[in-house]
Amino acid sequence: MSDVLEISDLSVTLDQGAARPILDGVSLTVAAGDFVALVGESGSGKSVTSRAALGLWPGQATVSGSVRSCGVEMVGASASDLDRVRRGQVGMVFQDPRAGINPVRRIGDFLTEGPQLALGWSAERANARALELLEAVSLPDPKRHLRQYPHELSGGMLQRVMIASALMTQPALLLCDEATTALDVTTQAEIVGILTTLCVDLGTAVLFVTHDLDLAAATCDRIAVMYAGQVVESGRAEDLFEDPHHPYTVGLLDSRPPLGGLAPDTDLQAIPGTPLSLAESPAGCRFATRCQARTPQCETRPGLLADGVQRLVRCWHPSGSTPASTPSGARS
Amino acid sequence: MSALAEPALKRLRQRTRGISALSIVSAAILVIFVVLALASSWIVPYDPTAGDFTAILQDPSAEHWLGTDQQGKDVLSMLIGGAWTSLLGPLGVVVVSTVLGFVVGMVAGWRGGWVDSVLSRGMDILFAFPALLLAILAVSLFGKGLTAATVAMSIAYLPYTARLVRGVVLQERARPYVLAYKGLGLSDTFIAVRRVLPNIAPLVLAQSAINFGYALLDLAAISFLGLGVQPPEPDWGAMINGGQSALLAGAPYAALAPAVAIVIVVIAFNEVGEELADRIQGIS
Numbered sequence: 001m002s003d004v005l006e007i008s009d010l011s012v013t014l015d016q017g018a019a020r021p022i023l024d025g026v027s028l029t030v031a032a033g034d035f036v037a038l039v040g041e042s043g044s045g046k047s048v049t050s051r052a053a054l055g056l057w058p059g060q061a062t063v064s065g066s067v068r069s070c071g072v073e074m075v076g077a078s079a080s081d082l083d084r085v086r087r088g089q090v091g092m093v094f095q096d097p098r099a100g101i102n103p104v105r106r107i108g109d110f111l112t113e114g115p116q117l118a119l120g121w122s123a124e125r126a127n128a129r130a131l132e133l134l135e136a137v138s139l140p141d142p143k144r145h146l147r148q149y150p151h152e153l154s155g156g157m158l159q160r161v162m163i164a165s166a167l168m169t170q171p172a173l174l175l176c177d178e179a180t181t182a183l184d185v186t187t188q189a190e191i192v193g194i195l196t197t198l199c200v201d202l203g204t205a206v207l208f209v210t211h212d213l214d215l216a217a218a219t220c221d222r223i224a225v226m227y228a229g230q231v232v233e234s235g236r237a238e239d240l241f242e243d244p245h246h247p248y249t250v251g252l253l254d255s256r257p258p259l260g261g262l263a264p265d266t267d268l269q270a271i272p273g274t275p276l277s278l279a280e281s282p283a284g285c286r287f288a289t290r291c292q293a294r295t296p297q298c299e300t301r302p303g304l305l306a307d308g309v310q311r312l313v314r315c316w317h318p319s320g321s322t323p324a325s326t327p328s329g330a331r332s
Numbered sequence: 333m334s335a336l337a338e339p340a341l342k343r344l345r346q347r348t349r350g351i352s353a354l355s356i357v358s359a360a361i362l363v364i365f366v367v368l369a370l371a372s373s374w375i376v377p378y379d380p381t382a383g384d385f386t387a388i389l390q391d392p393s394a395e396h397w398l399g400t401d402q403q404g405k406d407v408l409s410m411l412i413g414g415a416w417t418s419l420l421g422p423l424g425v426v427v428v429s430t431v432l433g434f435v436v437g438m439v440a441g442w443r444g445g446w447v448d449s450v451l452s453r454g455m456d457i458l459f460a461f462p463a464l465l466l467a468i469l470a471v472s473l474f475g476k477g478l479t480a481a482t483v484a485m486s487i488a489y490l491p492y493t494a495r496l497v498r499g500v501v502l503q504e505r506a507r508p509y510v511l512a513y514k515g516l517g518l519s520d521t522f523i524a525v526r527r528v529l530p531n532i533a534p535l536v537l538a539q540s541a542i543n544f545g546y547a548l549l550d551l552a553a554i555s556f557l558g559l560g561v562q563p564p565e566p567d568w569g570a571m572i573n574g575g576q577s578a579l580l581a582g583a584p585y586a587a588l589a590p591a592v593a594i595v596i597v598v599i600a601f602n603e604v605g606e607e608l609a610d611r612i613q614g615i616s
Contacts, residue, residue: 054514091515094508094512095508105527118518
């Protein structure tokens with residue numbers, strides 16, 4: 001299968017006010033039809049990575065490396081290339097549908113104006129497609145909703161509208177930036193269900209940005225864990241869950257409250273320390289200050305090493321069954 | 333009350349719920365003045381430019397409701413006749429300064445960087461000039477009259493609108509829906525002009541209503557100084573100027589009537605503008 005998104009060695013450095021790059025040598029691929037999750041805490045660079053697929057960079061930043069969306073290089077892309085990818089090939093669902101939809105335009109306008117204005121669709125074609133998709137995202141009475149304004153719909157309904165809008169042009173890749181974070185848990189489950197069914201049907205690949213590990217595992221084939229602007233571990237969802245190798249992944253998985261409640265006399269495990277701020281720029285491993293397995297070797301920067309089948313880990317002392325082996329795409 | 337009028341009144345009451353009585357009265361006053369200005373040539377009892385030397389400096393009477401000035405011109409007729417130029421001038425100022433303010437503010441706020449710096453410093457420099465000083469400069473360059481004064485005032489009022497527009501554009505530009513539009517591949521110009529501008533327009537237009545009152549006051553001051561509308565063309569500022577001597581001669585109405593008219597209209601515009609701004613900010 002060909003890759004719809006190939007990010008290799010992507011670095012994004014803010015021109016002012018940051019000691020370290022907000023993205024530092026990020027590499028990630030999403031194959032056609034694949035579901036990939038990007039997990040990590042706030043500020044780890046998940047959103048910046050996903051927006052890179054559309055060539056939407058943070059203001060006043062220097063970008064290096066390569067991002068190929070549907071075969072088009074987005075780093076230093078011409079306006080026409082950017083438009084081509086944004087208009088038809090890559091769609092995006094934002095975290096807060098209330099903020100992501102223009103409040104003063106009708107739902108119908110929001111859905112149809114992109115294809116109509118950017119791709120020259122006729123109003124009939126755009127309307128028909130909008131109705132079809134609103135039905136597909138299980139919105140009752142889609143005709144009425146087309147004439148309504150965003151404030152007349154609930155958050156869950158609006159997020160369905162957002163998904164419908166992102167899928168209007170049947171893109172090859174859908175970016176979901178915390179698409180369910182602003183919703184309550186039951187709505188979340190519904191939306192994720194609709195999203196996965198629709199994307200499987202359409203053959204659309206999904207890059208699912210979230211901080212919810214369980215959600216990532218439930219929906220995605222592969223997971224990439226980000227910390228302080230780097231991908232620290234990536235692999236198949238089940239492998240990562242059953243046998244996490246990077247100490248940060250181990251910490252993340254341990255800090256989830258278990259469904260059945262904690263055993264008596266045990267505390268919830270937390271990762272000690274605080275996330276790395278943009279003002280801190282350690283020479284070695286980014287996670288070293290919070291890591292229990294730290295050694296003097298961690299003062300030098302670890303590369304992203306192959307660690308088992310389809311598994312990459314950025315750590316000198318990965319836990320788990322397989323020891324670190326041949327460097328793959330390793331960089332100093 | 334007729335049965336037909338009742339539902340209409342009820343609807344009106346529902347629509348105006350929460351609006352202060354002062355705002356409603358202000359709006360009504362503005363409507364009355366606009367109607368008077370538009371219909372002036374048909375409703376003035378006397379020719380506002382023609383004097384009558386047999387009836388100078390008269391007190392209010394049945395023939396001359398607001399008396400006459402020192403040339404025997406009917407004050408009420410001048411007041412109604414002068415409403416047109418007195419309202420047209422500020423309207424010009426507000427339209428021109430709002431349109432230019434939108435352009436400057438949008439470009440500065442949307443583009444940011446050095447474009448923003450240059451435009452914002454330019455606006456700061458304009459701020460440093462008092463409006464009246466600019467008007468005197470314009471009059472000395474282009475001659476006396478309403479046009480020169482209006483142009484000068486438009487420039488003087490530009491930074492108020494431009495700053496406001498820039499501020500709200502900066503706010504609006506950071507909203508996720510703008511990013512969503514970019515993600516759809518719509519051009520920056522389209523997003524800025526066709527999508528962001530309509531969203532910020534109501535707030536800016538409310539500010540323009542407030543500016544109208546101030547512009548009216550400033551233009552009246554220019555006419556009062558003899559730099560604006562020239563006699564015998566009726567104008568409220570010029571009337572106050574002309575009525576000064578009558579004031580000393582014991583006939584205050586020639587100066588008092590236009591002065592009161594200016595005060596009322598300015599206050600009414602301020603009230604309506606504030607109300608609009610409050611309501612719009614409350615919504616967004």
